[in-house]
Amino acid sequence: MGSLSLAASDLERSGAVGSGPTLLCTPLMGTTIDQMLIEMQKAKTIGADIVEIRLDCLRNFNPRQDLQTLIKQSPLPTLVTYRPIWEGGQYEGDEAKRQEALKLAMEFGANYIDVELEVAHDFINSVYAKKPDTCKIIVSSHNFHNTPSTEAIGNLVARIQATGADIVKIATTALDITDCARVFQITVHSQVPTIGIVMGERGLISRLLSPKFGGYLTYGALEAGAISAPGQPTAKDLLDLYNFRLIRPDTKVYGIIGKPVGHSKSPLLFNAAFKSVGLNAVYLHFLVDDVEKFFNTYSSTDFAGCSCTIPHKEAALKCMNDIDPIAKKIGAINNIVRRPDGKLIAFNTDYIGAISAIEDGLRGLNGAIPSGSSPLAGKLFVVLGAGGAGKSLAYGAAQKGARVVVANRTFERAKELADKVGGKAMTLAEVEHFHPEEGMVLANTTSVGMKPKIDDTPLPKHALKHYCLAFDAIYTPKDTRLLREAKETGAVIVYGTEMLIRQGFEQYKNFTGLPAPEDLFRQLMEKHA
Known part of the structure; x- marks a missing residue:
């Protein structure tokens, strides 16, 4: 557990509690009750499982009346959060009133209440014996600076468990994509339902791969401009672009490593292709700063291969066990496959x-x-x-x-x-x-x-x-x-899209051993040009 490397042993599920399907939660960021009611319907239409009612976003809030309206009228189960400014939220008022509102939410039938670790012990004690069985308390800790060591995160989880939490939530900040591995190690081995999220663009994979590593839930925004935390994807992208519902503990992970990388359309092509033939695989955006560190960290055969773009096409060469002769002559690679023995072989399909x-x-x-x-x-x-x-x-x-x-x-x-x-x-x-x-x-x-x-x-x-x-x-x-x-x-x-499409055909063949669905690739590129 102390090691950073996410090897095969870390991927063997250890009977973690809450190992059912990972839930998709959509935060409601409306500033009025009416806006939130509209957002709830949108979340249901998109396919979310839960809505998070962010009370700290409301401009005018009448706890008794508004909570009853929001909870009773929600078409989906509700998670109520009233995030104070000291934990990254917008609430600046009286602490006793804030906690009182959360207790009211529980009384009115909220399915989940999110309470910060700093106040969790007292809050849980104060509702002892009054908490309905249908309500679960999430105790959360947010670190907006970095992602601590695996040992430090483990100690934090133990502290959260000690408060009497039903569900543990840890949110850290990614300074490097390898930070996600430490949170994966925690969620995959956790004996209690755990939400593990690494914030920021470098932490995106922590959100997308929650179902693989046993995360209890993950968050997807209603729209790109309405995120409740840095690096949060939209619920629509989670479901439609990354096939979130199809990701399981044994899903093979592919992706594109680059910096920048968010503009790449490769996930669109590969995820649609995998889905079309029923392959248990997902393809992600990997924002990578240091390729060597990336490959050393994600060394399991479940991380089965990747495309490689600017600026890593040459730097990645030194991480390979084997290089296709043509790629070796070119001195640049764009396609990496991990063989069943764990060794990395590289190709150049660009040319x-x-x-x-x-x-x-x-x-x-x-x-x-x-x-x-x-x-x-x-x-x-x-x-x-x-x-x-x-x-x-x-x-x-x-x-x-x-x-x-x-x-x-x-x-x-x-x-x-x-x-x-x-x-x-x-x-x-x-x-x-x-x-x-x-x-x-x-x-x-x-x-x-x-x-x-x-x-x-x-x-x-x-x-x-x-x-x-x-x-x-x-x-x-x-x-x-x-x-x-x-x-x-x-x-x-x-057009550059021709190079992208054609080199993609070759990569798909290298990844899967199957011919690429050429018509599907072309239709998608045309549609999303």
Whole structure:
């Protein structure tokens, strides 16, 4: 338990109490009773199991009258919370009145009451023998600074249990995604119903994987702007994007590691694909700062593989036990599979996805291509950027017989890559005036033009007229300024979404051993473009 590593032994359920399905609780953040009543109906429609009535959000609150209305009219079981400012809530008034309101909620039939650890002992003593059997007391502790050691969290759980709590709730703050592992270790071994949440974007997986690690409930907001704690997903995303109801203790976990990573559409594609064929697997966003620490921590075979994006495509190489020969030559990976023996094997599917999409674009331009040869053969192929994606494109194009030019902000990195593929190097600033011939192919792998800086472009419009085809690896937005302007100059354009979709087909095959549902991937990308 002291170890950070979440290995197979930690995933064997130890008969934890409350090991039924994890409940989905939606906080009600309305400032009026009428707003909360509307929110309750929305929560029921979305598919929540419980609503959390956040009394501290109400502007005007008449305890006896309002609690009766809210509890009696709720279409779902109710959890009543009256969070004081000293525990991250909005209530600043008299403590005795606050506790009195919670006791009234219990009297009116609330199913759960959330009380802070600091006052729990006295509160529970004061309602001793008066608490209805239908009401459970959640005793909660919030740490807005960090996630303590496993031992410290274990001691905290023991303190909460000692108050007489029916349900233990610990909420910590993630400074790193590996902090979630310590909370998973606690919930999976807990002998009492436990809610374990790690707040913040790096803690997102603690919320999504609650059903895997035996969490009693997790919270999902009604809408993105109405979260009751940092990093809280929406109930809709939990249910529809991450297939929350299908996650079980034996569910395999996949995901995309990156920084930033929240923009990635990969979970949308993979979770829909897993669901379509009934695979017991989930695919998540992993916001990772340190790849080595991530793989050392989540070392169980249940963490079965991941996609790898900026800035980890090269750094992750040193964590691998085995690297596919092509990926090794490129020097960048984007697909990692954990074998049944626990070893990690890495692939590069970026180059397959991008190069096949570019070839198809050129075929439409060039008409008949001799059988067995690539339309890239002999073409002057200009790659902007020498990072992971740049390496994939440069290597892939060289393999197909193209003459490669690598342009990068720092000339040294461009030269290093160009030398590997037998090409020419230059700085990004030089590309604008580089046009030794017409009909060149352009591939942008820099982040210039990516959301939110959608008005930026790596190359001015006048320089684009020398290219017959332009590809942009960026897919948020799909229609980058570079592609719009290239199209206006008459070039064929290839969207970054094509690379995403096609490399995704290969990753899916590597993860599952099954062919990818190509039509489903395409429909989803079209729908969510």
